[in-house]
Amino acid sequence: MMTFPACYKPRQHTCSVNIDGVTVGGNAPVVIQSMTNTDTSDVAATTQQIMQLSNAGSELVRITVNDAAAAAAVSAIRESLNNKKCFVPLIGDFHFNGHKLLSDYPECAQALAKYRINPGNVGKGKKRDAQFSTMIELACKYNKAVRIGVNWGSMDQALLAELMDKNAQLEQPHDAHDVMLETVIRSAFDSAQQAQAIGLAKNKIILSCKMSVVQDLITVYRSISERDDYALHLGLTEAGIGSKGIVASTAALSMLLHDGIGDTIRISLTPEPGAAREKEVIVAQEILQTMGLRSFVPLVTACPGCGRTTSTYFQELASQVQNYLRTQMPLWKKSYHGVEDMSVAVMGCVVNGPGESKHANIGISLPGTGERQVAPVYEDGKKTVTLKGENIADEFEEIINAYIKRSYKTVNSE
Numbered sequence: 001m002m003t004f005p006a007c008y009k010p011r012q013h014t015c016s017v018n019i020d021g022v023t024v025g026g027n028a029p030v031v032i033q034s035m036t037n038t039d040t041s042d043v044a045a046t047t048q049q050i051m052q053l054s055n056a057g058s059e060l061v062r063i064t065v066n067d068a069a070a071a072a073a074v075s076a077i078r079e080s081l082n083n084k085k086c087f088v089p090l091i092g093d094f095h096f097n098g099h100k101l102l103s104d105y106p107e108c109a110q111a112l113a114k115y116r117i118n119p120g121n122v123g124k125g126k127k128r129d130a131q132f133s134t135m136i137e138l139a140c141k142y143n144k145a146v147r148i149g150v151n152w153g154s155m156d157q158a159l160l161a162e163l164m165d166k167n168a169q170l171e172q173p174h175d176a177h178d179v180m181l182e183t184v185i186r187s188a189f190d191s192a193q194q195a196q197a198i199g200l201a202k203n204k205i206i207l208s209c210k211m212s213v214v215q216d217l218i219t220v221y222r223s224i225s226e227r228d229d230y231a232l233h234l235g236l237t238e239a240g241i242g243s244k245g246i247v248a249s250t251a252a253l254s255m256l257l258h259d260g261i262g263d264t265i266r267i268s269l270t271p272e273p274g275a276a277r278e279k280e281v282i283v284a285q286e287i288l289q290t291m292g293l294r295s296f297v298p299l300v301t302a303c304p305g306c307g308r309t310t311s312t313y314f315q316e317l318a319s320q321v322q323n324y325l326r327t328q329m330p331l332w333k334k335s336y337h338g339v340e341d342m343s344v345a346v347m348g349c350v351v352n353g354p355g356e357s358k359h360a361n362i363g364i365s366l367p368g369t370g371e372r373q374v375a376p377v378y379e380d381g382k383k384t385v386t387l388k389g390e391n392i393a394d395e396f397e398e399i400i401n402a403y404i405k406r407s408y409k410t411v412n413s414e
Contacts, residue, residue, distance in 0.1 A: 014263055015203050017231045019145050020089040020113040022059055024206060024263045025231030029294050031264040032284045033233070034058040035093070037277060040077070041069035047080040049277060054088040055330070056278035057285055057296055060264065062091040062116060065101055065108065075107035089113035091147070095121040095154075099134035109138050114145040114206075119191040120154040128158075132191070136198045146200060148191045149208040151237055152180070152216070156187045181220055184209045185227075192230060205230055206264070210237035214252040225261045234262040241270040246283055257291050282326075297329040298342040301356055301363075305348055308368040314348035317366065317393050321346055324397055336408035344400070354378070362403050364396055379403055 016026030024031050034053045038046045040063050050061050065071050078090060092112040094101065099122070102109045115135060123131040139146050150156075160183045167173045188207045196202060207230045211217040217236055224232065236252045239245035249267045256262050265287070267280040285296040302318035303309070321344060332339045345360035347353035349368025357363025357378040364387070366375050375387040377399055387395050 014229050014231045015205070017145050017203055017206055017263075019060060019091075020087075022089055022113075024233075028263070030257065030262060030288055031059045032057060032281060032288070033060040033062065033091070033264050033266040034277070034281050034284075035062040035266065036064070037271070039070075040064050040066075041073045043073050043076045043080060046073070047077050047084070050077070050081060050088065050090070051084060051086050052276070052278055053281060054086050056281040058088065058278075058281045060091055060114075061088050062093050062266075065092040065094055065098070065112075067097075068101070068104070071101040071105040071108040074105070075111040078111040091116055094118075094135070096123075098122070099131040102135060102138045109142050109144075112144065114147060115139055116147045116149055117191075118149055118151060118154055119187050120150065120156045124158070129194075132194065133198055136195045136200050139195075139204065140199045145204045145206065146195060147206040147208060147233055148188055148195065149210065149233065150184050150188045150191075152184055152209075152211045153237070155180075155184055159183055159187055159190070181216060181223075184211070184220055185223055188224070189228065202230070206233050207231070208233035208235065210235050210268075212236065212238045214248055217252045218255055221256050221261050222259065225259075231263045232261065233264045233266070235266040235268050237268055239268045239270075242272055245269040249283065250287055253287055254291060257287070257293060295340040297340055298325045298344050298361075300325070301343065301345040301347075301360060303348045303352060303356075308351065309348035310369045314346060314366040317364075317396070318346040320393055321396065321400075324400075332404060335411055336404055337411060339404055339408050342404070342408075358382075361407070362400060364392075366392075380407075 013027065014025040016028065017024045022031060036046055036049045038049050040046050046063060053061050065074060074092065090112050091114040093116045095118055098117060117135055122128050136146065160180065163179050163183050167179050188209050192205050192207060195205060207224065209220045209224060211220060214236065221232065221234065234253050234256055236249045239249045246269065253262065253265055265284055267283045269280045269283065271277060271279065288294040289296055289299060300318055300322045305315060325344065329340065343360040345356045345363030347356050347363065347365045350365065350371055353365030354376065357365045358381045361380060363378045364375050367373050373388065375392055376383050377385050377387060377396065
């Protein structure tokens with residue numbers, strides 16, 4: 001059964017997998033993935049959501065391929081995206097009937113960049129091996145990557161029964177929960193080795209073992225990373241809605257990423273009613289950026305507020321500035337090198353305001369309750385101007401723009 005060392009060293013490397021130009025593993029940065037929730041057979045709606053996710057920063061997008069109508073739509077979705085100059089790789093999510101859909105719809109098999117296979121949902125008994133083999137053979141035929149993704153809620157029941165029986169025969173049986181975790185891991189490894197035996201190269205395989213409990217996810221992935229060097233996809237499955245899902249995903253993934261474990265991630269948030277699907281992409285970006293692993297958009301440092309800041313103005317300005325940075329970032333990134341690393345501070349009173357503002361590339365210290373109604377702006381640690389009046393927000397945005405133009409090299413200058 002599993003044994004875990006007291007501390008973990010970052011993985012030196014993992015197997016590198018190329019997915020239509022996106023590198024997962026090796027020395028590549030951690031890649032962000034998301035998934036649509038549209039009916040895949042609705043080409044227009046699915047294309048639109050994929051573009052929204054891609055524009056938000058998703059570097060791989062997974063789509064459900066659950067029936068003939070969905071499979072028939074995949075090539076049309078790919079063509080529509082290409083026509084709109086959106087080349088994000090698509091992953092087909094298959095359960096139960098993937099072998100049949102990939103066989104019956106070769107255009108679907110070719111249009112996808114990667115197939116997602118769940119070993120527990122491929123088939124039962126003798127059918128399982130044949131149906132799994134069909135999918136792997138098609139991946140080999142079309143030179144596609146495969147994610148072998150085990151979920152604790154849909155693990156291989158036959159393997160679980162086998163390991164439970166063996167455990168029961170031990171003099172000192174392991175806890176049943178540990179046997180369940182081992183089943184998840186073994187299912188992933190056994191399937192990966194079977195895929196390699198069929199002919200799929202190791203550099204075409206990504207593994208995932210998603211759990212819904214933070215501690216279980218950490219335990220399982222630490223064990224996987226100790227045993228082999230497959231590229232790994234991280235995600236807390238069924239993370240939940242709102243702050244619960246964000247906090248749970250952050251707690252689990254941050255610990256693993258800190259250990260150097262994980263090559264691609266997805267934040268599986270349940271969207272709040274009316275909320276944008278892109279929220280999960282933004283959360284993934286913010287986790288990687290706050291961990292110091294990648295930079296996507298300048299993040300705003302802002303104080304939480306207290307009795308010194310009874311006005312909501314600094315909160316409104318912080319929100320406005322963060323939204324402005326995220327909106328402008330696609331344009332800035334095309335024009336300026338390194339602007340995503342810029343730090344911005346929006347502070348609410350004299351206690352920490354000037355200090356935090358001086359430590360940022362550019363910062364503003366707003367007046368707190370009873371303080372003089374002026375807002376000094378600091379650029380690279382030096383006060384450059386003091387803003388007053390009703391247009392502080394717009395003026396501060398203009399200062400940010402001027403700072404970027406002055407401080408960052410233009411893309412076409414090289």
